[in-house]
Amino acid sequence: MKTIAVMVGNNQSEYINALLKDMDRISKERGIRILFFTGNRLPVECDDGSDGRDVSLREHQFSSIFDYITYGGCDACIICYGSMSGIPGVMPLDEILDKCSSIPVMTFEVKSNRDDVPYLIADNYKSMSSVVRHLAIEHGYKNVAYLSGPRDNYSAMMRLKAYMDVMEEAGNKKSMNNIYYGDYTTRVKRIIGRILDENPDIEAICCANDNMARACYSVCENRNLVVGKDIAITGFDDIEIASKLSPGLTTVKHDSNLFANLALDMAIAMSEGKAVESIEYPVNIITRSSCGCDIVDGVEEKPITNYSSVINDEYINNLNISHDELKGIAGSLAKENDKIKSYAWEVSFFVRDIIDSNIPSDRHYEELFERLKEIGLTNAYLFVHRTPLKYEVDEFVTEDRHMYFAGGFDEKGKVIVPHDDWKHHLVSSHKGFNQFLPEGDGNYHTYVLFSGEEQYGVVLCKAPMEENEYLLYISLQISNILHFFKIMRQEEKARAEMEISIERVKESNQILSFISRYDELTKILNRRGFMEQALATIHRRDGKEAVIMFADLDHLKEVNDCFGHGDGDFAIISAAKLLSGLMPRDGFCARIGGDEFVAFIPVPNDMTAKEQIDILKNKLKEAMFLFNLTCEKPYFIELSAGFHSFVCEEGMDLAKIIASSDEVLYEDKQKRRASIKKG
Structure with missing residues (x-):
């Protein structure tokens, strides 16, 4: 099977996008493979406010995908250089031609200055x-x-x-x-x-x-x-x-369609060693x-x-489209919108789950591929540098930096991860990526993987052309995860760098804020998570009643002093479970200090705040009784609690309400037992 590389600068252009779709379709009809190397750029609406140097570095990193042509193992290359104009970091055409000197090359929509490089352009x-x-x-x-x-x-x-x-x-x-x-x-x-x-x-x-x-x-x-x-x-x-x-x-x-056919005709002929003349086609x-x-x-x-x-x-008539056809188009657009939303949601959890999980370093890649399968990718193949490259603006990757096959999965879902010596999975200069890709299974999009100045390698994915932006987003997440894996392998020495990486992922995706919203010990909300969720609930329930419960774990110091901090942690976790078990469907609780807890409980429409508070008091008392009845620890685990009801109102001072319930808590604490020791 022939493999043709197609270099394109920006497929967000409608004409270039149509050209690539036609190439994709025609190549499948002819039984040849295309590796698309696209110098992607993030859409303007995805601008994250990075400073000029960060943006420039990111654009140069995207453009460095063209340096990987030599790893493709391709039989010929089509360089759509016209689409690369205005993209930072793109090398001059002569430098690209030098880089690709080992394979037959043609240019599209631009004339080269070399007699041995044919071109295809419109007149x-x-x-x-x-x-x-x-x-x-x-x-x-x-x-x-x-x-x-x-x-x-x-x-x-x-x-x-x-x-x-x-x-x-x-x-x-x-x-x-x-x-x-x-x-x-x-x-x-x-x-x-x-x-x-x-x-x-x-x-x-x-x-x-x-x-x-x-x-x-x-x-x-x-x-x-x-x-x-x-x-x-x-x-x-x-x-x-x-x-x-x-x-x-x-x-x-x-x-x-015509130009896609002509370009592939020329590339295939060149790959077979045939002489190819340049074409300036009349349009x-x-x-x-x-x-x-x-x-x-x-x-x-x-x-x-x-x-x-x-x-x-009138508009439908002018377009010569029937109402049924228009309904079909509208339905397709709605499905595509839902699909995009679903993708964004799935990718968010994909990143979160990997970063949250404690994966042994020898299973990093297997876990990555399993997660990629879960979010809907049908295949992916990862090629990496053993040591990340230090990539700086205007300083390009060179061919003497070896690449290795790190694993992947095929359309049947079979995950392949090499566990033997890396040298057995070196990407050869002759076969390139092809030596690890399934024979005859279609075309691949190639995405460079990077984080900041570090460059890890590339991922190859096979998907419809219209999913390019989604795959680009996935590749950015893979980049973040590879960076995270690297930090994990460095253990304590890299802890500071890990925090920077997590912060970078948070800022770029806005999906990882939950990491800082939950208490590590009890797995319930912390102070920040509680405040955010409470303010959102107040906004949603404007004008309706709610109850704040402020609770304090009784005699935690005595537990720590007499039984040790391990038992102190047990008491805190047990208290959190007791409170979580009291919460109605739309209520939530949090640990906001060492032994301090707070809960937000909306009052149902068919109940008064006083009735809700009475129910909560009785449930708490019953839950503590049953827990201590069956708990074999030599001490009681009990909570003192104060309650305060209020009406939800935008802009209200939530801290003041918590303080009010704290005052009531003080009264309840006077009733606690003198010691928590049993017997």
């Missing part, structure tokens, strides 16, 4: 010339702005050159000052706003791709500009949604109504300007 210049000519000459627009892609992107610069040449040909030098630069994503709305503000008589915006054109639709809607009438908009790529926008987007047909303009053309497309077109409105019959 960006000719196709964009057709679009600009259509706007400036056929429509006669005089004020045309151009929204370009990144300055370091080959395709973007060729499309920009086409715009400049055609505008010069049309004698429109004014538009030469109307060039703006975006990043090929929809996050260009501020730039589009600038275009409209600086050019109040603007007639058209020519965008270097469809993503930025979509953003134009949104900005125009907010400014009550009707696309195709008040202003012309064009794009490039013809992504799936381009024809469904209203009005349809005039663009260039950059067929992802054509697709004229729709966004440019101002009066195109019907089989039905009378009724542009809808309020894209954020609820979907109505």
Whole structure:
């Protein structure tokens, strides 16, 4: 089976994502394997507020995935270098080509300077010339702005050159000052706003791709500009949604399926030692109504300007989608949303459970794979460096750092973890990762594993392309866990570092705060956990009655002095169990000091606070009696308790209420027995 490596910078681009999906599908049809090496970036909405150096280091760590190409054991490599523009830490193309010199390589959407490296690109210049000519000459627009892609992107610069040449040909030098630069994503709305503000008589915006054109639709809607009438908009790529926008987007047909087939054809031929010629493939303009053309497309077109409105019959008709189809789409979206929520929840507990469990070091990887199976992964294969690499910005991993197969599990759920000498599981330069992957079982996504400046290796997972972001999130958690495993192996010497690691996991996931919410000895809430849960309950039960119980373990000092601290711990744990057993379904208790406990008990709607307090007093008295009756310890375990009722109210001083119940507790303590010794 042939294995092709595909290097891509950012598959959050809709066109690149479509291209990768087509490659994924076509490779399975042809019986070849693809290893996807993606220089992922966290979405903007996941920004955790890290300082600039942390963000830069993280981005460089993501980009270091390209250094692992040499470990892939691949027969050929497709470098989608155009998608890497603007990503921190990406090496210059020549350096990547040097790194991949041992395997046949081709470039996609960029020309290399080497005669022995073929390329596949669209004829960006000719196709964009057709679009600009259509706007400036056929429509006669005089004020045309151009929204370009990144300055370091080959395709973007060729499309920009086409715009400049055609505008010069049309004698429109004014538009030469109307060039703006975006990043090929929809996050260009501020730039589009600038275009409209600086050019109040603007007639058209020519965008270097469809993503930025979509953003134009949104900005125009907010400014009550009707696309195709008040202003012309064009794009490039013809992504799936381009024809469904209203009005349809005039663009260039950059067929992802066609280019995926061509790229794989070239890569396979190269892997077989065949000579491959570069291809600059002609792509054509697709004229729709966004440019101002009066195109019907089989039905009378009724542009809808309020894209954020609820979907109505007119919109459905314009999309040519039936109500049943729309219901199906809505149902799929709802299921996908539920799936994402479920994933986030499962991953949260996956991390918590591993960090909470006391796993022997020789079972670290087995435990990791078992947990990965539990959260729904169908397979995963882990390759690590024996010693984590120290990775700093602009300092890349070198090939002489050996990698080893640490284990994994297949789609049948079989976990494989080597327990013999590491040298028997060295990733060879010839077969690479393939020597440990099942034969003929599909394509894999490759994710770099790192924490701070340390780099541990990579994990390979096989999953649908649309789950890439979920797998990225999983890989970040695996990174945290590998870091945790390393610290555990260092035992007491690394205790300080363990605390830093736990803090890092808490800050990055916001799912581990419970570690500090529970009392280590009794396993019930501690002071912080109680306050958080009590305030949340007060907020939820605003205007309803509740009871605070403040309890004190009687004569703990006497137990410690006479029987030892082990018995003191037993008494504290027993007291916690007694109180927990008293709690109704929605009540909770906590240990907030050495021998001090507090509980929060909501008052049911069919009961008064006094009735609730009386019930609690009787239950506590009965529970202590029964416990001491059967307990073989030579001392009594008893609690004094004070109760205070109140009405839940937002912003109330909970500490003051606890203090009030403490005062009542003092009265109860006067009634306790003089000594807790039996007999």
